[in-house]
Amino acid sequence: MASQDLDRRRFLAQLGALATLGLSAPAIPGCGGRTADPCSDLTGLSAQDRQTRVTYGYRSQTLIEAKRCDNCHFWKAASGAGPCGSCTLVKGPIAPAGYCNSWAQPVPGGQAPPGGAPPQTG
Numbered sequence: 781m782a783s784q785d786l787d788r789r790r791f792l793a794q795l796g797a798l799a800t801l802g803l804s805a806p807a808i809p810g811c812g813g814r815t816a817d818p819c820s821d822l823t824g825l826s827a828q829d830r831q832t833r834v835t836y837g838y839r840s841q842t843l844i845e846a847k848r849c850d851n852c853h854f855w856k857a858a859s860g861a862g863p864c865g866s867c868t869l870v871k872g873p874i875a876p877a878g879y880c881n882s883w884a885q886p887v888p889g890g891q892a893p894p895g896g897a898p899p900q901t902g
């Protein structure tokens with residue numbers, strides 16, 4: 781019991797130290813925190829289009845450094861001022877550092893990559 785109190789005090793002290801440094805848990809990568817995703821506005825997307833984000837396992841931040849939306853065959857760079865691009869498979873705004881299960885290496889000539897077929901949507 782005393783050990784748990786000590787651990788809790790130590791944790792709170794460390795949390796206070798982080799706050800003093802201007803860091804908060806949501807800003808620390810790897811702590812389960814998230815930064816705001818500028819490409820999360822799905823206004824105007826149909827339910828079916830929203831479902832593509834789930835079906836393909838889209839996430840706004842890749843876990844595989846070498847595989848990002850902005851180096852994927854299906855990526856379309858932003859045409860406006862914002863950071864979000866688009867994708868020929870997953871609907872809605874796409875984060876450049878995002879990723880999904882259908883990531884595919886770009887193919888010279890723009891042909892569909894082998895294995896780049898979209899998953900079945902049911």
Ligand code: SF4
Nearest residue numbers: 849852854867880883
């Ligand atoms: Fe990103 Fe997936 Fe679209 Fe490729 S297919 S651009 S990894 S969402």
